[in-house]
Amino acid sequence: MHLATNELTREEATVEVVKREMENASWVHFACHGVAKPVEPMESALILANHAHLALQELSRMSLPHAEFAFLSACQTAKGQDRAPDHSAHLSAGMLACGYRSVIGTMWQISDEYAPFVADRVYEKMLEGGQPDYKRAAYALHDAVQALRNEHRVGFETWLPFIHVGV
Template sequence: MPWSDYPSKPWESALILSNHTRLTLREISDMSLPHAEFAYLSACQTAKGVVQAPDQSAHLSTGMLACGYRSVIGTLWQISDEYAPFVADRVYAKMLEGGRPDYKRAACALHDAVQALRKEPGVSFNTWLPFIHIGV
């Protein structure tokens, strides 16, 4: 659920799971996640702030940082179902180089994935621009 649906209750912002249940930031923050290093939020508007607080960067992605994740990839607006897997595949391939995942590679992995996407025929500015990385 986009952050903007809960501007006055940011901890009620949630991920919609495959069984259509909500996993809220409050529930995530209550979990013991000592190894929470990387979150890839490949859904629309996971890094979109709210109009009511334009000077703040409060959104689902920063909420994941507050819950203990060290590195998060999110999106500023709607992303293409056609190209989201393209970006995710390249991000994870880069992060898994050497056989072991490394969250410290996330920013460079996203950069490389977006650069590859930009080279695809027919890809518009709005297709690659929404992807962002925050954290380490």
């Protein structure tokens, strides 16, 4: 089985290019910086090339007919409002609103050292048997976090930020 991928790095990952690629992709993975704006949650954003922001407000206006799975391997992509923690206006929820059925995000800062380990384990499980399946994301994240805890003996602040929302 062949999976078509398109990797955008550094200067290539402008807001316009990323948005165009998102329109055609069923799965997206962001390994970048993220910023949560608890007072103005629609301004929460993924930070792309040239420090440009792809904000929740802009994401919410996109039409993504092929959207299935999004992995937001960036800090604070599932951080809610400080004064209203039961509100779910954050980037991960915004990806659900855009049409993604399954999203992995982070509640606060994540480790650049261990985030790739988690991502590798998640994709290993989601691609098991040669068939990509976004419905495996929650189980895949659970397994990845367990492996991180068991193999690297890290504290809870390293593995706890990762969450799954959606199917």
